[in-house]
Amino acid sequence: MSARNTVTAAFRRWTRSQDAAEVLAAAGVGPWLGLTVFVVGLLAVAAWAPGARLFFGIPFGTALLCAAPMLASGLLFSAVHRRRRRIEPWGWLWLALGVATVHFFVAALMALSARPGAAVLASLFLFTTAFHGRLHRVTPRQPFLALGTAVALLAAFQLRVSDEHLALFGVIGPAALAAQLYLGTFAVQHDRARADAERLRAAVHAQLLEQQERDVGRLSQALGEILGYHHDLDNALLSAGSAADMLTVMGVQRGALGRMEFEELVKKLHESLAQIKEMVTEIRAKGRRYAGAEPEPVELPPLLEAVQVSVGLRFPDVDIQVEVEAEKDAPLRALMRGGASTLRRVVENLVLNACEGDGEQSAAEVRIRARVEPLSGRLEVVIIDDGPGFQTARLTGPTEELYTTKQQGTGLGLYTSECLLRASGGMLHRQNAPGGGALLRMLIPREYR
Template identity: 25%
Template sequence: MAPTPRKSQASSPQRRELYFFTLYRVLEAALLGLVAFSPAGEMLLTIREPAMLQTLVVLYMAASVALLVASYRSQMPAPHQAAIGLGLDLLIVAGTLSTTTGSQGGIALLMLFNVGAGALILPQRAGLGFASAAAIIVLADSLYHRTVDPLNARPMAESVMFSVTYLATAVLCELLSRQVTESQALAEKRGEELANQAEINELVIRRMRTGILVVDGDHQVRVCNEAAWALLGKPSPDRKQLADVAGELHKALGRWRSGRSEIPRPMTLAEGAPEVLPRFVSLSLTDNLYLIFLDDSRIYSDRAEELTLATLGRLSASIAHEIRNPLAAINYSVQLLEEATELPEADRRLLEIIHTQCQRMNGIVQDILGLARRERSQPETVDIGQFARRFVDEYRASHPLETDILQSVAERSTLAMADPRHLHQVLTILVQNALTYGRMPGEPAKVTVAVRSGPPGAPPEINVLDRGPGIPPGVAERIFTPFYTTSEHGTGLGLYIAQQLCEANQCTLTYQPVPGGGSCFRIVMPPGMTLMQDDTSSGRLNLA
């Protein structure tokens, strides 16, 4: 198995391990100095060459101190320094064994720590190499003494056991080092993930539309996101006390902490800011922190309006179904009466009025049913220029315009994503409104369905324009509100349904006043997803 590579640059744990390794080496040098220079050394072992041993000990002490200083000052990688120190240890051990007698057991035990510490820092092959070198030194010394002085030589089995112990220690320490390295890498990875998650959480909280405040037990603001800062009137960062920033909110929090249960009521925290509904949550009993949510009261109003509209739509749909059956019977009876040959002219006129009003009621029922059961959009790539031309041709064929004018204008082939059925329904509503209300008194209506592609990258648009009197600003703000109408014949649902259908297709429908008079309803559409389209003028394929 290939050895696991390690980083050449020493990490902080390796520096710490190297420091204690070199510190232990200084202790070893001190013990050898005690043996070489103290009278007690003669009691521990027999020194055959005192001068040589003392020279080795002095050099070893100087080198140990130098390596200790280099362990925290030198820029040399930790494995290199450990290899130099361990090589020095083996040389000193070999010299000590050659100048003394009876010291093999003690020296071998001292070397056990050096071999293990070296395996923790060095790569796998280097650690096993130094362990093998130590084993060879011990075995060679044992063989030498058995050859020179067999009577006083130590058992060969002892040297073999020391050698095996060196190798086993190197392997175990190397495995331990690998596990520690992997654990450290995993811890660093988890730390980075936690830091990234904390940064993401902070960004999410900062960008939330709901205002969020974190205050401590003294009502001092600890955290304030952008929405809360705006709702508080953008106070200075130096103002930390909640009572100074929002006195009413400070009192409400105090009442909540005292246990007085009350229904949250809207409050305005700054001049010009919207009303908010505060909600309080205790984060921790020990840290005494409180979380305050500041919800814009308009959100609840919009939700209530949506629920009301949904309920009203379902109710209206059930009523519309009940109206449709008798309405169909009345319309069918009128058609039968119109076939009579001896019907007076006055009665025939009454039948026309009944037929017209039945058609009007059927249109109202259709609008209500469209509001109640809107189908899910199924968008596809549509050439809206060609679609607009085909729509105008079909509308003129099915709706006699008499003197009114309906035309289409398309600059070139333009692709967009939309549900063709929904787009047809939206254009029908806008064109009918333009033909009905977009005319000057006594003049024919002139309605244009214009497709504009804009510059490259800009979303395509469909504009329905008329040359009528326009819409007053006060009315224009409410034209997309359901059931709002200024006409006694309208339901106020057409533009609302058109806007809902546009939103279902990721489009936007807006009203734009036309300079010089008239109205423009603009549909901004997402671009088509097709990458290539046929350029019929040049006979080649171009990027869309």
């Protein structure tokens, strides 16, 4: 009873490792009808064609009789499963028997053929068994097809036309079984590696989402503080306006200035305050619009080329190159709050920093590489230069506002770029390239269409 349970469990594991959709597609009625016509025609050529008859010497009737179990099983299997989307356990057992009949047919051709042709058919048998081993995941722990292959070899061996075939069967038989088991085991290991990669990708994606949630929380807090600053600024502007009104009255009474001159100064003060208020209103509206707007799709390759041209005009001595690994029928579209203008500002800031270097040493070569990052599925833009690179102390902490090593710099370029990327759900990684220089790696959300 224990042995039976072990075999049953192994058979279930084997059926779960199969790709039912692939098997059903290959076992359609059309393919089997085409195979039937091909086999009959091939046997006729091998039996009666002048050159092939001497080379193979296969009797047509006997060979067709050996092919009958294979063709009958395949056609009946395809008819029964014609409209099915899954294969029942009995269907997998039927499939294993059907594959054994295929191996019996090829091995029977090898046994019935003359010695020159038998060597050619032996290579066909080796290829067929190896292919089925990989396709159906044959392993030492699930050797069901391998057992069928061994039985097929023993049955076909009884049909040998001479004892010279004994050596051929003695070599090809073990080699075919070994290839079947090896390729099946390799396929199973590949499936496991692919499943591990998918799990790793899912874990990385979950980690990225968690990081985005934290970033969104920090950005929400920052937006609240900014709105508070706007409120304080409104109060300050109101107070300034009241003070200007008071000056209008008090200035005339003191007579420190002529009435015309004083009124002109007060007029300018009012105009300046009104201009400041308009600017604050506009900044606030833009901030609210971009903070709450949905990300917009942006074609990445033309944007990178535009940055290459614009920055190249400012730094003609720097060799700026753009490399894009585009997928077939899948344009590289980034999702960015603020659209193309925001993304262009981000990339231009980073490329300008690369061209300028640290203020003392600049880069002579800048490479911009874009592709789809394989694990996260996001767009990856890497900017590499041959400049001085980052100071080691600045790589361990977050980007600081207003920090710069350049005398005329403001320190806002890198900081602003990282803030804009994070506001759109992206990320910016800083490091030094292995060969020297700085390496900036952007991960940007991608539009899937």
